[in-house]
Amino acid sequence: xxxxxxxxxxxxxxxxxxxxxxxxxxxxxxxxxxxxxxxxxxxxxxxxxxxxxxxxxxxxxxxxxxxxxxxxxxxxxxxxxxxxxxxxxxxxxxxxxxxxxxxxxxxxxxxxxxxxxxxxxxxxxxxxxxxxxxxxxxxxxxxxxxxxxxxxxxxxxxxxxxxxxxxxxxxxxxxxxxxxxxxxxxxxxxxxxxxxxxxxxxxxxxxxxxxxxxxxxxxxxxxxxxxxxxxxxxxxxxxxxxxxxxxxxxxxxxxxxxxxxxxxxxxxxxxxxxxxxxxxxxxxxxxxxxxxxxxxxxxxxxxxxxxxxxxxxxxxxxxxxxxxxxxxxxxxxxxxxxx
Amino acid sequence: xxxxxxxxxxxxxxxxxxxxxxxxxxxxxxxxxxxxxxxxxxxxxxxxxxxxxxxxxxxxxxxxxxxxxxxxxxxxxxxxxxxxxxxxxxxxxxxxxxxxxxxxxxxxxxxxxxxxxxxxxxxxxxxxxxxxxxxxxxxxxxxxxxxxxxxxxxxxxxxxxxxxxxxxxxxxxxxxxxxxxxxxxxxxxxxxxxxxxxxxxxxxxxxxxxxxxxxxxxxxxxxxxxxxxxxxxxxxxxxxxxxxxxxxxxxxxxxxxxxxxxxxxxxxxxxxxxxxxxxxxxxxxxxxxxxxxxxxxxxxxxxxxxxxxxxxxxxxxxxxxxxxxxxxxxxxxxxxxxxxxxxxxxxxxxxxxxxxxxxxxxxxxxxx
Numbered sequence: 001x002x003x004x005x006x007x008x009x010x011x012x013x014x015x016x017x018x019x020x021x022x023x024x025x026x027x028x029x030x031x032x033x034x035x036x037x038x039x040x041x042x043x044x045x046x047x048x049x050x051x052x053x054x055x056x057x058x059x060x061x062x063x064x065x066x067x068x069x070x071x072x073x074x075x076x077x078x079x080x081x082x083x084x085x086x087x088x089x090x091x092x093x094x095x096x097x098x099x100x101x102x103x104x105x106x107x108x109x110x111x112x113x114x115x116x117x118x119x120x121x122x123x124x125x126x127x128x129x130x131x132x133x134x135x136x137x138x139x140x141x142x143x144x145x146x147x148x149x150x151x152x153x154x155x156x157x158x159x160x161x162x163x164x165x166x167x168x169x170x171x172x173x174x175x176x177x178x179x180x181x182x183x184x185x186x187x188x189x190x191x192x193x194x195x196x197x198x199x200x201x202x203x204x205x206x207x208x209x210x211x212x213x214x215x216x217x218x219x220x221x222x223x224x225x226x227x228x229x230x231x232x233x234x235x236x237x238x239x240x241x242x243x244x245x246x247x248x249x250x251x252x253x254x255x256x257x258x259x260x261x262x263x264x265x266x267x268x269x270x271x272x273x274x275x276x277x278x279x280x281x282x283x284x285x286x287x288x289x290x291x292x293x294x295x296x297x298x299x300x301x302x303x304x305x306x307x308x309x310x311x312x313x314x315x316x317x318x319x320x321x322x323x324x325x326x327x328x329x330x331x332x333x334x335x336x337x338x339x
Numbered sequence: 340x341x342x343x344x345x346x347x348x349x350x351x352x353x354x355x356x357x358x359x360x361x362x363x364x365x366x367x368x369x370x371x372x373x374x375x376x377x378x379x380x381x382x383x384x385x386x387x388x389x390x391x392x393x394x395x396x397x398x399x400x401x402x403x404x405x406x407x408x409x410x411x412x413x414x415x416x417x418x419x420x421x422x423x424x425x426x427x428x429x430x431x432x433x434x435x436x437x438x439x440x441x442x443x444x445x446x447x448x449x450x451x452x453x454x455x456x457x458x459x460x461x462x463x464x465x466x467x468x469x470x471x472x473x474x475x476x477x478x479x480x481x482x483x484x485x486x487x488x489x490x491x492x493x494x495x496x497x498x499x500x501x502x503x504x505x506x507x508x509x510x511x512x513x514x515x516x517x518x519x520x521x522x523x524x525x526x527x528x529x530x531x532x533x534x535x536x537x538x539x540x541x542x543x544x545x546x547x548x549x550x551x552x553x554x555x556x557x558x559x560x561x562x563x564x565x566x567x568x569x570x571x572x573x574x575x576x577x578x579x580x581x582x583x584x585x586x587x588x589x590x591x592x593x594x595x596x597x598x599x600x601x602x603x604x605x606x607x608x609x610x611x612x613x614x615x616x617x618x619x620x621x622x623x624x625x626x627x628x629x630x631x632x633x634x635x636x637x638x639x640x641x642x643x644x645x646x647x648x649x650x651x652x653x654x655x656x657x658x659x660x661x662x663x664x665x666x667x668x669x670x671x672x673x674x675x676x677x678x679x680x681x682x683x684x685x686x687x688x689x690x691x692x693x694x695x696x697x698x699x700x701x702x703x704x705x706x707x
Contacts, residue, residue, distance in 0.1 A: 084665060088674050091376055112672040113377030143565050145495060150652070150665045155391040159402035162392075170565075171394045172575070173666065174655045183655065186474035188494055188574070190565070230377045 024096055024228070024235035025286055028069060036062035037081035037095035043201050044309050044316035045101050045121075046078075054078045057309045058099040061120055061226055061243060064295040065097070068242045068287060073298035083150075087112050090229055097239055101197075101224040103153050108227075115236045118243035119225040120302075122323035122332055124218035125157045126196040128203065131211055133190060138217040142167040147180045147189035149173070154194050157220040177202070195222060201316040238285050245292035248274055248335035249301035250326060256300035263293055274338045281338060292338075302333060369675060382680075384671045385410065391666060393657045395573050406667055413662035414684060420579055420658060421645045421688070427584035428644060432591025437621065439596050450592070457589035463650055466582045470654040473574050480561055491559050491566055496573040498566050503555030511553060515546040575656035579648070587644045594640055598633030599625060631703055638696035642689040649685070659684060 028034055038046040038058060046056040063073040081089050081098060089095050091113055101123070102108075104116040133140060138161075148154050150173045162169050172189055174180045181202055184192040192199070199214045206212055226243065228236050249255070252271045254262050263275040272278040275296075276289035283289060299305055303326075310318045325331025373380045385407040392402050397415045400408060438450035457465070477494035478484060484492040491498040522539045525531060559569030602625050610620040630637075651658035652665060659681060668677040 083669055085674075087672050091378060108672065111379045113373075143562075143567075145565060147655075150661060150669070153670075155666060156670065159390055159392050163402055169392070171392045172573075172655045173394065173657065173661065175652050175661075175665070179653075179655065182471070183474065186471075186494065187479040188474050 023286075024232050025069070025238065028096055032070075033075040033077050034062060034066050034069065034097070035095045036065075036076050036078055037086060037089055037098040037100060038062070038078050039086075039100040040080050040082065042101065042198070044197070044314055044318065046099070047315060048078075055309065056315065057120060057305055058101055058226075060299045060305045060309065061099045061246075062097070064246060064299045065239060065242050067294040067298035068238065068245075068291040071288070071290075071294050087114065090114065090227065093229070096235070097226050097228045099226040101195075102227050103222045103224055104227075105153065113230045114227050115230045116225060116227045117236050117240040119223040119332075120243060121197065121224045123195040123197050123222040123224055125154055125193060125220040125222070126199055126218055127215045128184070128192045128199045128212055129190060129215060131213055134213045134215065138215055138219070139165075139167075141169065141191055143169070144190040145170045145172060145188070146191045146193055147172045147174065147184045148193050149177055149180050150175060153220070153222065158193055161219040181206070197310075197316075197318055200318045204316070234286055238287065241285065242292075242295055244335040245274060245295055245338075246299070246302040246305065247326070247333050248338055249292070249296045250303040250333075251328065251335060254296055254301060255304060256297055259293060259297045270338050373675070379673070380676070382676055384673055384676070387671075389667070390670070393662055394655075395576060395657055406671065409667060410659075410663050410680070413657060413659040416657055416662075417645075417648055417651075417659040417684075418688075420576065420583065420648045420651065420656070423580045424583035424587060424644050424648065425641050427580065428587035428591055428640075431584060431588035433595055435588060435592035436595035436599060439592065440599055442617075454589045454592055457586055458593070462582065462586045462647055463653060465586060466578065466650055466653055469582050470575070470578045473578055477574065480565055483561055483566070489558055491561070491569075493566070494574060495566060496571045497577065498559035498569045498571050500556050500558045501568065501570045502551075503557070505553055505555050507553035508550050508555075511546050511550040515543060515550060518543055518546065573656070575651070575654045578654055579651055579656050583644055583647060586647070587640055590640050590643070591637065594633045594636045595629065597636070598629035598631075601632035602628045627703075631700070634696055634700045638693050641692045641696070645688050645692065646685060 036059075038054065038056075041047045042056070042058075044056055046054060046058045048054050059078070062076045062078070066075040067073045069075070079089070079095050081095065081100060086098055086100065086102070087108070090098050097117075099120075101121060102116075103123075104119065108114055109116055127138060127141065127146075129141070146158060146169050148158060148171060155171065155173065158169070158171065161167075172183060174183060177194070177198065180192060180194075183189060185207060192202075196214065196218065203209055203212060203214060226239050228239055248270075249259075252268065252274065254271060254275070259275065262271060263277050266272055266275070266277070269278065273281055275293045276282055276291070280289055282291040285291075288294070300308070306320055306324065308314060310316060310320070323332045325333060327334040370380045386405050388403055389406045389409045390402050391409075393400050393409065393412050395416060396412045397419065398412060400412045435450045435453060438446050439454070441447050441450075474494050477492065480493045480495055482493070486492065489500050518539065522531075522535075557568040559566050559571075561567075606624055606628065607620060610624045615623065648658060649660035649664075652661035655661075663677060664681045668674055671677065
């Protein structure tokens with residue numbers, strides 16, 4: 001039996017070893033585009049319009065990546081990845097990265113052969129209730145029926161919170177966000193819980209948005225961002241530093257509008273290294289030296305991306321007043337040095 | 340000369356062995372590939388803490404229990420839904436089949452319309468429509484419909500009074516059983532006469548009333564925004580069972596009809612000639628023969644009901660597919676193991692039904 005297992009191991013190594021350790025960058029270049037795993041539809045983060053053109057914060061990460069590799073932002077193929085199949089799609093090589101608000105957890109990072117490569121949005125789980133219930137806050141939900149969606153960390157956070165506060169609840173769990181919202185609106189449940197970004201996106205679409213509120217309490221923290229397969233350090237670096245470049249550009253005041261001028265005239269050493277005017281940082285990752293310049297020119301810095309997708313004129317408005325501000329303004333958005 | 344069955348044995352054995360070896364090799368290969376990609380493999384996760392709650396359960400479960408226990412809870416829910424739907428579906432199906440063969444045109448037309456309407460639209464659509472209508476029609480808890488002060492109906496479910504056993508109730512129940520047993524034993528030995536019967540009846544009724552009265556009844560009532568106390572039947576369960584029963588009944592009706600038609604017309608004529616009416620003919624003559632003819636097809640219908648119960652997730656009922664195939668899969672990321680286990684359960688349930696029906700079929704097989 002041991003011999004058989006060893007034989008199989010050898011066969012497996014021979015046929016799949018190449019897949020597992022192949023440089024993703026090489027296969028992306030050869031293919032001519034990035035396979036980006038997004039979700040089905042989440043306004044502001046990833047959503048196709050009527051012409052099939054994708055937009056959103058997570059989509060812009062893929063566009064930035066495309067620009068960093070190919071110089072243009074549209075060398076991306078968007079593949080819908082459902083919560084149930086997303087990790088298998090990444091593990092099997094069907095997509096090069098998932099950029100669909102995946103929450104970074106230890107179990108996923110260490111147990112599923114994944115590498116999380118940065119954070120593009122800090123979120124947290126909240127509750128939407130009818131106004132009549134809002135007065136007592138979260139504590140008033142003892143004994144409530146709570147609607148939520150399957151396949152995310154929300155079910156765990158919900159159970160953890162109620163348990164640790166000795167409160168009771170009855171969950172009703174649906175497959176899609178639409179079903180959850182329909183059940184909540186039909187008063188099947190007293191509260192609707194999920195990430196606050198989704199609650200904000202959904203509140204405006206209710207039949208009577210004025211009758212509902214999102215409770216101020218946040219019961220979990222979620223660091224969402226792109227994730228790649230474990231075992232290809234170069235590719236993980238490219239994704240991680242593309243995200244960092246977008247944040248660094250905002251810190252340094254580089255925008256899609258002034259990036260040409262900044263590259264030509266800026267005296268700031270870090271700005272010059274970021275944009276490839278000095279040094280050879282891009283080459284260290286196997287990319288062109290103008291990788292970050294191209295990414296910023298194509299999609300703008302993190303602040304511009306946020307404003308475009310989640311600002312007042314975006315697909316959904318989520319005020320940038322918490323953790324998603326730059327570190328220098330009291331938030332958590334921070335890029336390590338471009339040195 | 341060996342009989343042909345024996346001669347084929349070595350070849351059969353070889354094929355079985357080859358298939359088994361292939362399956363083992365495929366499994367080992369999969370495990371090795373997963374290991375190489377840094378994915379944890381195996382069923383060890385089943386003893387880990389699940390960390391989520393389940394909205395409807397037949398046995399105790401909370402978020403500190405294991406994935407293994409969540410699996411059992413979900414499996415019981417699937418069995419409950421399948422079992423109820425099979426029984427209800429068979430009953431409705433039999434009625435509809437009899438109606439389709441009825442000599443009265445209006446009844447016949449109604450039954451035919453039912454079968455065609457249900458059979459020719461997707462089950463998922465019926466399920467979602469029924470659920471949406473139920474939620475829209477039923478009132479929220481604060482406006483609950485009260486049924487004779489004991490039961491409550493609202494969009495959170497049907498709430499019935501629950502009865503807890505007490506020592507006094509148990510004593511009264513035991514006394515009742517003893518009384519009835521004693522009366523039965525004595526009456527078989529000698530004639531007891533009317534007065535004894537009357538006395539026994541009065542005491543029995545008194546004991547039964549006392550049993551019910553001394554049980555610990557909890558009547559559900561609206562408290563805050565929810566209902567407290569009593570037994571809750573969630574709307575998701577009701578909708579699922581009703582939709583599955585109605586859907587499978589349409590197919591089962593056709594199966595029964597084919598069974599009835601398979602019974603030679605001579606049997607009907609003979610029964611009528613003997614003076615039996617229609618109902619007695621169906622009960623006493625036709626049904627047993629029809630059942631025998633449609634058993635294999637009936638087994639297929641039952642298997643379809645079990646598999647279709649996995650649509651529960653669409654209306655938020657925590658069945659095996661939702662709790663295990665979706666939530667557990669997502670939280671553990673053990674896609675291969677979870678899906679294999681879930682499929683194995685459906686396989687075993689379906690094969691059990693097929694086996695049971697096949698066994699019954701052989702028992703009632705006609706000598707030919």
